[in-house]
Amino acid sequence: MAQMMYRDAVLSTIAEEMARDPNVVVLGEDVVGGMGTPGGPEAIGGIWSTSTGLFGQFGADRVIDTPISESAIVGAAAGLALAGKRPVAELMFADFIGVSLDQIWNQMGKFRYMFGGKTKCPAVIRMAYGAGYNAAAQHSQSVHQILTGMPGLKVVIPSTPADVKGLLRTAIRDDDPVMFLEHKALYGMSGEVPDDPDFMIPFGHARLSRAGEDVTIVSSGLLLGFCEAVADKLAAEGIGCDVIDLRTTSPLDEETILDSVEVTGRLLVVDEAPPRCGLAVDLCALVAAKAFASLKAPPQAVTPPHTPIPFARELESAYLPSTDKIEAAVRALLAWR
Amino acid sequence: MQLSREALTRAYRQMKVIREFEERLHIEIQTGEIAGFTHLYCGQEAVAVGVCEHLSVDDKIVSTHRGHGHCLAKGCDVNGMMAEIWGSREGLCKGKGGSMHIADVDLGMLGANGIVGAGSPIGVGAALAAKLDGKGNVAITFSGDGACNQGTTFEAMNMAVVTKAPCIFLFENNHYSEHTGFEYAVGTQQDIASRAEAFGMKVWRGDGTDFFSVYETMREVLEYVRSGAGPAAVEFDTERFFGHFEGDPQRYRGPGELDRIRETRDCLKIFRASVTAAGLLSHADIDALDADVMAEIENAVTLARAADRPTADDVLTDVYISY
Ligand SMILES: Cc1ncc(C[n+]2csc(CCOP(=O)(O)OP(=O)(O)O)c2C)c(N)n1
Ligand SMILES: [Mg+2]
Numbered sequence: 001m002a003q004m005m006y007r008d009a010v011l012s013t014i015a016e017e018m019a020r021d022p023n024v025v026v027l028g029e030d031v032v033g034g035m036g037t038p039g040g041p042e043a044i045g046g047i048w049s050t051s052t053g054l055f056g057q058f059g060a061d062r063v064i065d066t067p068i069s070e071s072a073i074v075g076a077a078a079g080l081a082l083a084g085k086r087p088v089a090e091l092m093f094a095d096f097i098g099v100s101l102d103q104i105w106n107q108m109g110k111f112r113y114m115f116g117g118k119t120k121c122p123a124v125i126r127m128a129y130g131a132g133y134n135a136a137a138q139h140s141q142s143v144h145q146i147l148t149g150m151p152g153l154k155v156v157i158p159s160t161p162a163d164v165k166g167l168l169r170t171a172i173r174d175d176d177p178v179m180f181l182e183h184k185a186l187y188g189m190s191g192e193v194p195d196d197p198d199f200m201i202p203f204g205h206a207r208l209s210r211a212g213e214d215v216t217i218v219s220s221g222l223l224l225g226f227c228e229a230v231a232d233k234l235a236a237e238g239i240g241c242d243v244i245d246l247r248t249t250s251p252l253d254e255e256t257i258l259d260s261v262e263v264t265g266r267l268l269v270v271d272e273a274p275p276r277c278g279l280a281v282d283l284c285a286l287v288a289a290k291a292f293a294s295l296k297a298p299p300q301a302v303t304p305p306h307t308p309i310p311f312a313r314e315l316e317s318a319y320l321p322s323t324d325k326i327e328a329a330v331r332a333l334l335a336w337r
Numbered sequence: 338m339q340l341s342r343e344a345l346t347r348a349y350r351q352m353k354v355i356r357e358f359e360e361r362l363h364i365e366i367q368t369g370e371i372a373g374f375t376h377l378y379c380g381q382e383a384v385a386v387g388v389c390e391h392l393s394v395d396d397k398i399v400s401t402h403r404g405h406g407h408c409l410a411k412g413c414d415v416n417g418m419m420a421e422i423w424g425s426r427e428g429l430c431k432g433k434g435g436s437m438h439i440a441d442v443d444l445g446m447l448g449a450n451g452i453v454g455a456g457s458p459i460g461v462g463a464a465l466a467a468k469l470d471g472k473g474n475v476a477i478t479f480s481g482d483g484a485c486n487q488g489t490t491f492e493a494m495n496m497a498v499v500t501k502a503p504c505i506f507l508f509e510n511n512h513y514s515e516h517t518g519f520e521y522a523v524g525t526q527q528d529i530a531s532r533a534e535a536f537g538m539k540v541w542r543g544d545g546t547d548f549f550s551v552y553e554t555m556r557e558v559l560e561y562v563r564s565g566a567g568p569a570a571v572e573f574d575t576e577r578f579f580g581h582f583e584g585d586p587q588r589y590r591g592p593g594e595l596d597r598i599r600e601t602r603d604c605l606k607i608f609r610a611s612v613t614a615a616g617l618l619s620h621a622d623i624d625a626l627d628a629d630v631m632a633e634i635e636n637a638v639t640l641a642r643a644a645d646r647p648t649a650d651d652v653l654t655d656v657y658i659s660y
Contacts, residue, residue, distance in 0.1 A: 029515070036521025037513065038591030044516045067486035067522040068453050068514055099452065099487070134372035134424070136435045138451030307656045310647075311435030312424030313372050318649035 002195055007187040009164035010050040010126070014088055016197060017172045018058050024172060025062045025080060026054055027073055028090030028126075032065035041065075047092065048128055048187055074100035074125060078108040078177075081123040086172055094129035094143045094181060108177040109152035120175035124168075130222055130272060131304075131320055132185040136311040142221070142271075145278035147179045148249040154178045154203055155250040157220040161191035163247060166201030173200070183221040204251035208260075212240020215330050216260040218283055219270040220246045223321055227270050230326045241330065249279055257283065258291050265296035266333045270326055275303040297336035302329050340552075345617055348390055348548060350626050352382040352605055354415060355406045357634040359579070362405075362422065365638065366583045372424055375436045378406030380578035383604035384509050385410035387551025388477060391559050397445045397463040397476040399456035403577075404449025407479055408439050411446040419637035425644035432647045433655065447476075453514075454487025456480065457506065461493045464504035464568070473563045477505040483514020485529045486522055494536040497568035505562055506533055506570040509545060511577040516589050533570030545573030546602045549611065576602045 004012070018024045031051040034043030045052040055063040066073050070091060077089040091097060097104060104125065111121045131140040147155045154176050158164040164182070171178040209224065210217075210231040219227045224245050231241035242260040246253070261267050267287045269280040280301035287299045302321045310319055340348070359379040365371055378385065381403075389398070389410035400407040408418060413429060421428025422436050429439055440448035447463060450456050460478030467474040484490060485508055497504040508529040512519045520526050530540040539561060543554035551573060558569050576598040580587045587595070612618040 030517055033516040034518075034589040036518025037516070037589035038518075038594060039589035043589040044586065047515075065517065065521070067517075067524075068483045069486050069488060071488050096452070099454070099489070133374075134435065135374055136437055136451065137433075138437070139374065305653060306658060307652060308433075310433045310652055311373055311430075311438070312426075312432035312647050314424070314649070315432060315647050315652050318652045 001192045003190060004161050004193045005187065006161045006164055006182070006189045006191070007048060007050050009161040009193055010168060010182060011052060013165050013168040013172070014051070015054060015057065017169060018054065018062065021086060023084065024086045024088060025064065026051060026088050026090070027064040027066055027076060029066055029068055029073070029092055031090055032063055035065045046090065048184070050126070051090070070096045070099035071103060074103040075107065077123040077125060078103055078111070078121065081108065081121045081177070082111065082119060086122045088124045088126060088172060091125060091127040093139050094127035095138050095141050097127065097143055097146070104147070104153070104179070105150050109150050112176065113152060121177045122175045123177045124171045124180055125177070126180045126182060128184040129181045130183040130185055131309055131316055132222060134311055134313055134316055137308040140309040142273040144181055144249050145273040148279060149277070152177065153250060154248065155181070156203065156248050157181045157183070157246065159186070159220055159224040159245050159247070161189060162193045163201060163207070165193045166199050167247060170200045170203060174203070181221070185222045201247065203248045204253050206247055206253040206256040207245040208242060208256070209245050210241055210243035212242055213263055214240045215266045215268060215333055216242045216244065216257065216264045217268045217270060217326070217330070218244045218246060218257060220249070221272060223270050223272055226321065226323050226326055230323050230330060233327065234330060239330070239334065254286060254290070257286065261287050261291045262294045265294050267299040268326070268329050268333060269299070269301045270321055271301065271303045272321070273303065274306050275301065276306055278303065297333045300329055300333055302326050342617065344390070345612055346622070346626065348386055348552070349608055349612075349618070349623065350630060351386045351390070351410055352548065352608065353627060353630040354633065355382045355385065355409050356605055357630050358405060358409060358415065358419070361634050361638060363579060363583065371422060373435045373437070375422065375583045376403040376581065377579040377583065378403050380576040380598065380603070381509055381511060381545065382406055383548040383551050383608070384545045384573045384575055387548050388507060388555050390552060391555050392445070392477070393474070394443070394445050395472065395474045397447050397460070397467070397474070399447045399460040399463065399476065399478045400449045401456060401479055401481060401484065402437050402449065402451055402453065403481070404439055405436070408441070408446055408449065411441075412444045413439065413441045413446055415633060416637045416640050419641040420644045423641040423644065424647070425641060426647040426651060427644040431651065431655070454480070454484045454489040457490045457493035458496075460506075461497045461500070461502050461504050464497065464502035465500060467503050468501070475503045475505055475559065475562050477507050479507050479509060481514060482508065482510040482512065482519045482523060482529060483517070485532065494533055494538065494568070494570070498537045501565070501567040503562045503565070504568040505558060506538070506568065508570065508572040509575050510572055511575050513577065513581065513589070515581045518589070528572055530570055530572040538567070539569050541569065541571045543571065543573050545575030546604045546607055548604060548608050
C-alpha cells in the first residue's frame with residue numbers, strides 16, 4: 001500500500017496504463033501546458049495537476065494538448081476509440097459537457113448499439129465536477145444525473161484515492177465509453193492505494209463504507225465523507241447506518257442497496273445534483289418498487305434545491321447538502337410513523 | 338478626429354478605474370476574503386474603453402470570463418461590481434454570479450461568461466434583435482485568442498455573415514489562453530482576423546495597448562456595421578498583466594516578460610505619454626484623475642466589505658420555482 005493523493009492516483013493510473021498499453025492516449029486543454037509559450041511544453045500543467053510529466057514520458061503523439069474546443073476533444077476521443085485506440089480525454093470542468101454533448105450523447109454513447117454490436121468505443125472522458133470552490137453556476141455542477149440518463153455510457157464517481165486507482169484502471173481497460181467524474185474538492189484527499197499494477201475495481205459494485213442496521217445512506221463523491229461523519233456521530237448514540245458508496249451510477253449496484261434496505265427499512269440518498277429527475281429520485285423509486293415490504297418509512301433524499309449554483313460563500317454552503325441536513329434527515333426517518 | 342479634452346479625460350478615467358479595480362482585487366484576493374475564480378483584465382483596458390466609448394446603452398456587448406473591464410467600460414456600477422465580487426447581496430447580481438457572471442442587461446451589458454466561446458452566438462442574437470429594431474444599433478462580442486478556437490465562434494461568425502447581423506466579433510489577442518500560447522493553439526500561427534475574413538467578413542486590426550488605435554479603428558468598424566453592411570471582425574493585440582486567474586504561477590512566461598510588458602506595453606503609460614506630449618492634458622491633470630480614481634476604488638472596497646451578506650433564504654429567489 002502506498003499513501004497517495006486523489007489527484008496523484010489519477011495521474012499515476014494514467015501513466016501506468018500508458019506504459020502498459022501503447023494504444024492509450026491522453027488529450028485535453030493544457031494537459032501538457034505551456035505549448036507555444038516562452039516557458040515551453042510542461043512549463044506548467046493543467047490546473048488539476050492530473051497530467052504532469054506525461055508529455056515528457058510519452059511524447060506529443062500520445063499526450064495531445066488541444067485548443068479550447070470541447071466538441072472536437074470529445075469527438076476526437078470518439079474517433080480515436082472507433083479506430084482502435086484508448087483515449088483518455090479531459091474536460092477541465094464537467095460543466096463543459098454542455099459544449100460537447102452531441103459527441104457524448106448521440107455519438108459515443110450510441111455506436112455499439114446502433115451499429116449492431118459491431119464496434120466498441122473504449123473512450124474515457126475524465127472531468128472535474130462538483131461544488132465547494134465558490135466557482136458559481138458554470139464551474140461547480142454535478143453532471144452525473146445527466147450522463148446517467150444516457151443509455152450506452154458508463155458513469156463512474158470515485159470517492160477515495162484507492163477507488164480512483166481501481167476504477168480508472170477499469171475505465172481505461174473497458175470497451176465502452178466511460179464518463180469519469182472526479183470531485184474537485186477531493187483532489188487533495190490522501191489515502192492508502194494498493195500497489196498491485198493490475199488492481200481494478202469492477203463497475204457496478206458499490207462499497208459499504210460504514211455498517212449499521214437502522215438506516216441506509218447512499219452517496220458518492222464529496223458528500224460521501226459528510227455521510228460517514230454523520231454515521232460516526234450517530235453510532236456513538238447507538239444509531240447504526242449503512243453508508244453505501246455507489247462508485248458507479250451506471251451500471252448501478254441495485255443488489256447492495258436493496259440488501260441493505262431489507263435490513264434497515266429506511267433509505268436516505270444524499271446527492272449533489274439537483275433534485276428533479278436525478279439519482280436521488282431514481283434510487284427512491286428503486287427501493288419503493290423492489291423493497292416495498294421492508295420499508296419502515298418513505299425513502300428520502302437530501303439534495304441541493306432546484307436552482308443554479310450560487311457564487312457567494314453563504315449561498316453555496318446553504319445550497320449544498322451539509323452534515324446538519326443529513327443528520328436531520330436520518331433522525332426524521334427514524335422518527336417517522 | 339481630435340478628441341475633446343472632456344472625452345480624453347473620460348477615456349483616461351475609465352481606463353484608470355479598470356486598472357485600479359483590478360490592481361486592488363489582486364491585493365485583496367490574497368487576504369482570502371474574496372471567493373471563487375477571478376480573472377483580471379489589467380493590461381487590456383484600452384480595448385474595453387476604446388470600444389465602449391463609442392456605444393450607447395442600446396448597443397449590446399457580450400463578455401467573457403475576463404469581464405470586469407468590459408463591464409466597467411459599459412457603465413456598470415463600480416460599487417455594485419465590487420460588492421458582487423465580494424459575494425454581497427448588494428452586488429450587481431446579489432452575490433449569485435460573482436466575478437465570472439457580472440451583468441447589467443439594462444446597460445446593454447449582456448453578461449460576463451464562464452463558458453469560453455459561449456458569448457459569440459449570444460452576440461449574434463443580440464445583433465439580430467438590433468437589426469429588427471432598425472435603429473442602427475450593434476452587438477459586440479468580446480473573445481480571446483483561446484475562445485476563437487471554439488466551434489461556437491465559427492458558427493456564430495458564419496451565421497452573422499449569412500444573416501447580415503450587425504455584430505462585431507472583437508478578438509483580444511493577449512497571446513495566451515490559460516497556460517497555452519497563441520502560436521500553438523491558433524493553427525494558422527498568424528492572426529485571428531484573417532480567419533474571420535475567410536468567413537466573408539470585413540476585418541480590422543489594431544494595437545490594443547494604444548487607446549487611440551482602438552478608438553479610431555472602432556470608429557471605422559462601427560460606421561461600417563451601423564450602416565447595415567453586415568458583421569465585422571476586429572483583432573487587437575494586447576497584454577494581460579496578471580496570471581490567467583489569481584493564483585496562477587505563470588511559469589509559461591519568458592524571463593523578464595512581465596516587467597517588459599508593464600514597461601513598454603502599458604496602455605495607461607502610453608496614453609499619458611501621448612496626451613502630455615501633444616499638450617492635450619497635463620501630468621497634473623492626469624495625476625488628479627489618478628487620485629480621484631484611487632479614492633473611488635477605496636470607497637468601493639470599503640462599501641463592499643461592509644455590505645449585507647446574503648442568507649440561506651436568498652438561494653431560493655430569482656428562480657421560477659422553489660424546491
Ligand atoms: C468551454 C470552456 N472551456 C474551457 C474553459 C476554461 N478556460 C477558462 S478561460 C480559458 C482560456 C481562455 O483564453 P482566451 O480566450 O485567450 O481568453 P483570456 O483568458 O486570454 O482572456 C480556459 C481554457 C472554460 N471556462 N470554458
Ligand atoms: Mg488570451
